[in-house]
Amino acid sequence: MNRPSEELLHKTLENRATAAEAASVAEWLATDSGQAWASRYIGRDFDRREACGDCEQAEVDSERIFTRIKSTLTRGRRRRILFRVAAVVIPVVLVLGVALRLDRQVGGIFSAAEYDEFVVDRGRRTQCLFQDGSIAYLNSESKIIYPVKFGLFERRIRLEGEAYFKVEHNTRRPFIVEFEGGEIRVLGTSFNVKA
Template sequence: MDKQAFISLLKKYLNRDASPEEEEILNRYYESFQTEAPIYHPDMEVEERLLKRIVPYSGRRVSNILRWRIAGVAALFLALIAATIYQSDRKVKEVQNDINWTEISTKAGQRKNIILPDGTQIQMNAESKLYYPTNFNQMKRIVKIEGEVFLDVAHNKTKPFSVVTERMTIQVVGTKFNVRDYQEEGYTQTTLIEGRIAVDIPAAKQSLSLFPSQKLTVADTHSNAQEPPQTTFPQDAVVSGGPQEIIMEKTDTFVETSWVRNVLSFEKTTFSELARELERWYDVDVVFDDPMMRYWHFTATLKANDGINNVLKALSMSRKFQFKKEGRVIRIQ
């Protein structure tokens, strides 16, 4: 079995698409390494991370022996792709160093629609920044993102499109997806609406593919920043350990992209997280008289254009509270 066939087969297993016959091939392939000098020995931390990803979310009953075998094969897989990921990320960084960037930003309470020279449409949420090359479309298409944007990338096979954030680089040819990367939150998220994207995570030396209705979160495990919002869907895969936690899960794309339609949609969201969204959307400061109110949870879908007063009135029908507006300050009582 050549390298590409092995990688393709292992990806099918990790995505739970492998047939019993293919799993047996993978198992035999692992055994073939036991007759030769060891090629790669994962340490306990790597093995533990791989098992967390492969075993708990597979939905299958797997023997302890097979678990460790698959972990060993997966570790070999990581070793094979690590150099490729590093080279890909290094090339993007080298290109960035020679670029003159054009910057577009939005303030709190502001949103913008941008059309790049190649026809790519970008919607920017509040407090976001978009950087793109001054000579965009004359070279490989690259943009840098801070904050939250929705991208409808113009299809061009000869010029792949790269989105660079603090924790991940997203590679596409033409598709629709959302990216969220607010610095104070301590995590980066991307949600795929249609098509397919490949995501490189340099710090973790990993490369993942996303399919429609999947969300990928990369969070700093040692950060004091805000935790990533929870969803009601079960997680498909988790890789923990090291400086970052990586979460891949199914998600409701309507909720993830509701801001594009001027809709505020929340699912089991804390009042603290919700207040931060209101601050960005309406350019206000939200203050809680009772700190415990920050931990209240809300599920709601509201029209943002109705204004912050009506939004808060609707929320107060779910959990009893009062609010008072003093200039730009909204006091929750």
């Protein structure tokens, strides 16, 4: 059998030949001359690898690789811990920030509320309008003490004398009128108090 061309042999070894071409090359490789060629071809590949053996057989610096792996794992652990801490700290900071802002706007939630005092002279009558829309009509010689801003959970004032109240309805924050001897708690109505 005739020896195939070098081009056909390489084409077959690189798996680019047709089935008929590959069959003819396989038939030739089964002969003595074909086996001798294959032996030289494989030996030439081996010789090439031996020539480049220095780069393939270089010693691996396992200590350096182990150190890099350890540092990568440590960084990963630190990141996970940092994310867990952030998952706890960030919501707490946000809640505190919102609470402090709300305290500044509403007043008196976390700090002592500021109070104002309104006194009506003898022979006069007047009215006092609160920030929630409630109104107190004060009679002569009456005194009312009220917060500049009502608290988050209640609307509390102190009365000495007589007043008629028209209270805005709010089921979440009752309106409380303190006077000597008791207090009145309402959610929204009109009433008169003489203390």
